[in-house]
Amino acid sequence: MSSESVGVKHAKECWQSGFNCAESVLRGVCHARGVELPDVAKRMATPFGGGVGRSEDICGALVGGVLAIGAATGRTSPDEDKVRSYDAARDLFEEFRKRYGSTCCKVLNKSDFRSPEHRTRCGEFVEGATTMALQVLSKG
Numbered sequence: 001m002s003s004e005s006v007g008v009k010h011a012k013e014c015w016q017s018g019f020n021c022a023e024s025v026l027r028g029v030c031h032a033r034g035v036e037l038p039d040v041a042k043r044m045a046t047p048f049g050g051g052v053g054r055s056e057d058i059c060g061a062l063v064g065g066v067l068a069i070g071a072a073t074g075r076t077s078p079d080e081d082k083v084r085s086y087d088a089a090r091d092l093f094e095e096f097r098k099r100y101g102s103t104c105c106k107v108l109n110k111s112d113f114r115s116p117e118h119r120t121r122c123g124e125f126v127e128g129a130t131t132m133a134l135q136v137l138s139k140g
Contacts, residue, residue, distance in 0.1 A: 004134045007032025011130040012123065020049030021126050025064030026071070028130040033137060035071050050113060051105025059105045061125040062096050065133035072137055091136045096129060 001009075011028025019027065022045040030037050047053050048063040066089045073085040097103050108125060112118045 003032045004131060004138075007134050008127055008130050011126050015123055015126045020046065020060060021122050021129075022046070022048035022060035022064035022067070024126045025061050025129045025133065026067045028126075029065060029068030029133045029137070030071055032130075032134055033068075033072050035068075037071060041071065051109075054113065056106035056109070056111060057104065059096070059100075059103055059108055059125060059129075061122065061129035062093065062103055064126075065092050065096070065129040068133050069137065088136045088139075091139075092129075092133050095132045095136070099128060099132070100125065 007028045009028075010031040011024045014024035014027045015021070023042065026037070026045045027042065029035075045064055045067055048060040048067075051057040051060060052063075069088045069092060070085055073088055075082055075085070093103065100108060102108055109118060109121055112121075
């Protein structure tokens, strides 16, 4: 099984078990890349569900992918290079917007957090953002 399929499978399992979109993508990508996250890093993704605290702004699945890119390529010192991380995050953002037509949760989820369609719709964004983030990371 490829790293990409392992990551997507893990993200989908996280989503189905009750983690939100951002948490699921972050966990899936990091799992596939072998990045061990401390609990505090996992908790940092929680408020991004529903487009930042259900504000329905930027899609939480996209944010989870950006967080995972940072976990994989980010820096710990201002002397380190940030360009790789910036480029990967921008590539993910552009690919997500191109594929789904928007990066806005309100547009993507249709302001619907209660119906079964929400779980299906957002599950697709979880899967897509995980796939795209892993593809972007594999390029760099």
